[in-house]
């Protein structure tokens with residue numbers, strides 16, 4: 244009888260150590276907490292397909308190893324600090340984790356611009372609104388497979404004149420947050436694709452000037468503004484490091500520079516944070 248008790252205890256212990264009841268341990272978010280405008284990995288250990296949801300958007304996971312699935316998550320630069328639920332589901336198991344977002348000191352930038360550049364009216368305002376709708380539509384699409392691989396590279400070496408996230412005061416009034424990184428370089432310097440992807444837009448926009456947007460899959464887009472010349476067309480496949488255009492001063496700018504932005508599942512995230520996160524992925 245005593246032997247049986249030991250067996251039962253052993254079975255009980257074995258059952259407690261099974262991964263199923265504590266499945267949440269198989270989900271990991273790094274880094275934590277995230278900065279406003281930060282990017283991170285969600286890593287899940289599971290055999291079959293993983294689904295997820297974060298900030299009311301479905302999270303596209305992809306397999307990185309035999310039983311490992313990953314998804315990139317990003318938080319918008321204007322998302323208030325706090326804890327946000329991340330739902331993960333696979334093989335009938337479900338878990339909700341909380342992703343912490345901490346306040347990030349972005350700073351202010353005062354700029355003076357001619358009035359006609361700031362106060363848009365009539366036909367110009369109509370055009371700007373129409374172009375914003377085109378961009379929104381592009382960023383709402385999610386290609387289900389990743390087109391990128393390995394680490395992301397800096398598209399242009401130069402001086403960062405306006406970092407990501409600064410709040411802009413134009414002609415004494417609060418305007419938007421700076422949703423990318425401004426890198427100044429000599430006019431005509433080559434701009435490189437940050438990773439593999441497909442060109443989803445290559446055209447002149449009113450505020451942005453000559454613009455290239457690359458779809459890297461899984462809701463990740465890289466954005467290049469104010470180009471002097473564009474070497475790619477919509478639908479082109481590009482490789483990491485490929486020349487896509489030249490630095491210019493087209494659109495609403497005060498001098499030649501590249502405005503480089505990253506959109507991840509609709510969130511405006513810090514391009515430098517993506518480079519940092521992807522370091523060590525090879526290539």
Ligand SMILES: [Zn+2]
Nearest residue numbers: 423424425502
């Ligand atoms: Zn900019």
